[in-house]
């Protein structure tokens with residue numbers, strides 16, 4: 001898929017901006033603080049319902065304005081159709097439209113527009129806590145399922161989340177009665193198949209990751225992915241794990257085991273440990289995972305998601321920039337790259353990006369000679 005029009009209003013410094021991006025490589029340049037990242041944030045907001053730099057109410061809305069507004073039109077390849085979505089986000093409330101109809105859940109917008117974003121915080125996929133890694137798997141499963149017309153994973157996910165909330169409420173109130181048994185049963189019924197989905201996804205992601213890493217960071221050797229379901233699944237079913245943990249959970253007031261604690265990790269068997277990665281190598285690893293996810297999406301859903309790379313040049317050296325750009329150009333994916341100037345790697349490659357130059361929150365299109 002590729003975005004053909006992106007309209008942004010009241011996002012940080014950007015009062016109003018409209019971009020008509022190219023289907024291939026798009027470059028957003030400008031000085032520090034000009035508003036480049038804000039444009040990617042706006043696209044990300046439409047695709048994920050949140051920014052990658054915190055909540056909407058924590059500063060995304062331009063000072064003095066009431067709401068962020070994002071509108072995008074994009075072309076889908078399979079089936080061939082033009083789609084459009086708009087989101088007006090006031091911080092607490094939001095209004096959204098998809099293909100001319102109002103939407104009642106942000107998830108409907110997220111399901112429609114697939115964007116993979118690499119930004120300076122993405123290294124948390126390698127070095128941070130489990131939440132972004134869980135989200136990554138769930139995003140992949142959610143989108144692949146949408147493309148195939150199914151809802152099973154989403155249904156299980158919602159069922160599990162609801163049961164978890166109910167169980168935690170009982171634990172917090174120290175209520176030990178039959179209701180706990182009922183919610184344990186519900187958690188196990190939803191959590192076991194949910195976990196099978198996640199495990200399969202991680203297994204499918206591994207060869208995609210190895211293909212990307214072979215190209216981008218061959219010096220580290222072949223990465224492997226290890227899935228951790230959130231309980232000792234090789235020893236006991238989830239229902240039993242919940243029962244075993246019950247006394248402890250009642251003491252602490254929350255559920256300590258289950259798919260909400262799931263995680264996965266990446267290892268390079270040829271390296272002594274993850275700690276051996278330099279910061280740059282951790283970033284490259286995070287980028288490889290995101291590109292692997294994009295490739296997996298392309299292979300299963302039939303088209304590439306939009307790829308957004310914030311501040312690529314400051315994140316990667318020229319050699320690695322070249323490899324990333326070559327890979328993306330040959331994939332045919334639509335790409336947005338921000339930077340204070342055009343990445344030097346572009347000069348060595350035969351790539352003519354469409355350029356949008358941002359000055360103090362105002363976007364000026366201009367072609368690179």
Ligand SMILES: Nc1ncnc2c1ncn2[C@@H]1O[C@H](COP(=O)(O)OP(=O)(O)OP(=O)(O)O)[C@@H](O)[C@H]1O
Pocket residue numbers: 011012013014030031032033034035036037038039059060061062063311338339340
């Ligand atoms: N709520 C807000 N209202 C108005 N201006 C804001 C708001 N939040 C941030 N800004 C301003 O918006 C700009 C941030 O924009 P952004 O991060 O998109 O810039 P950038 O071009 O990506 O910068 P850099 O190259 O430094 O990463 C800054 O100038 C900041 O002061």
